[in-house]
Amino acid sequence: GNSVTQMEGPVTLSEEAFLTINCTYTATGxxxxxxxxxxxxxxxxxxxxxxxxxxxxxxxxxxxxxxxxTTSFHLEKGSVQVSDSAVYFCALGPYGNNxxxxxxxxxxxxxx
Amino acid sequence: xxxxxxxxxYKITEKSxxxxxxxxxxxxxxxxxxxxxxxxxxxxxLVQFQDESVVDDSQLPKDRFSxxxxxxxxxxxxxxxAELGDSAMYxxxxxxGDSSGNTIYFGEGSWLTVV
Numbered sequence: 001g002n003s004v005t006q007m008e009g010p011v012t013l014s015e016e017a018f019l020t021i022n023c024t025y026t027a028t029g030x031x032x033x034x035x036x037x038x039x040x041x042x043x044x045x046x047x048x049x050x051x052x053x054x055x056x057x058x059x060x061x062x063x064x065x066x067x068x069x070t071t072s073f074h075l076e077k078g079s080v081q082v083s084d085s086a087v088y089f090c091a092l093g094p095y096g097n098n099x100x101x102x103x104x105x106x107x108x109x110x111x112x
Numbered sequence: 113x114x115x116x117x118x119x120x121x122y123k124i125t126e127k128s129x130x131x132x133x134x135x136x137x138x139x140x141x142x143x144x145x146x147x148x149x150x151x152x153x154x155x156x157x158l159v160q161f162q163d164e165s166v167v168d169d170s171q172l173p174k175d176r177f178s179x180x181x182x183x184x185x186x187x188x189x190x191x192x193x194a195e196l197g198d199s200a201m202y203x204x205x206x207x208x209g210d211s212s213g214n215t216i217y218f219g220e221g222s223w224l225t226v227v
Contacts, residue, residue: 004154036218043116043203044155044218089154098143098207098214099168102154 002027006103021075023090033073034091080110114138116219124225130192133222137206147203194226
């Protein structure tokens with residue numbers, strides 16, 4: 001089946017630190033991969049996506065590369081800000097009728 | 113920028129009562145989704161519409177949940193009777209179509225607390 005696994009636990013780091021959130025996936029076929037961000041009290045916003053192997057998605061200083069050989073789509077940012085504090089979800093799809101499968105999410109807390 | 117509108121944002125209801133959530137997708141989006149997000153987990157699809165037709169409700173607890181999109185535009189998700197385990201965020205989303213490559217846009221969600 002199609003599933004996404006994100007690293008366990010929240011991530012706490014200082015402003016300007018380097019952020020990495022791990023995401024691995026299991027899928028049939030050739031899915032697209034996504035990172036969504038959820039700010040406190042809000043819905044999900046698409047942060048970036050990659051539609052095929054070796055593609056790199058990027059937005060707002062965040063990057064993720066679709067690695068088929070390691071079935072991974074790790075999210076990185078070189079210098080985080082307090083405003084990046086949010087929950088980040090990795091997702092894959094579409095499958096079926098444009099469905100998405102989400103990971104459990106990682107809360108990121110950036111301390112000034 | 114067009115948005116998916118949802119209401120209410122927050123709802124507290126007693127166990128065994130009925131509750132309803134409303135969603136207005138982005139204009140022109142034929143596909144509408146209802147997801148449930150339990151605290152600390154990722155969203156899970158409850159039901160998906162293509163225009164006014166249900167295309168996937170395999171994860172919808174049909175004994176207490178119902179969803180409709182009568183005119184193929186806005187949609188209502190109802191829970192009756194509500195149970196404590198239904199406490200979650202209910203997210204509506206829409207996309208232009210149900211084909212690969214159509215980005216899914218989410219609303220701000222409706223928080224439900226059942227007491």
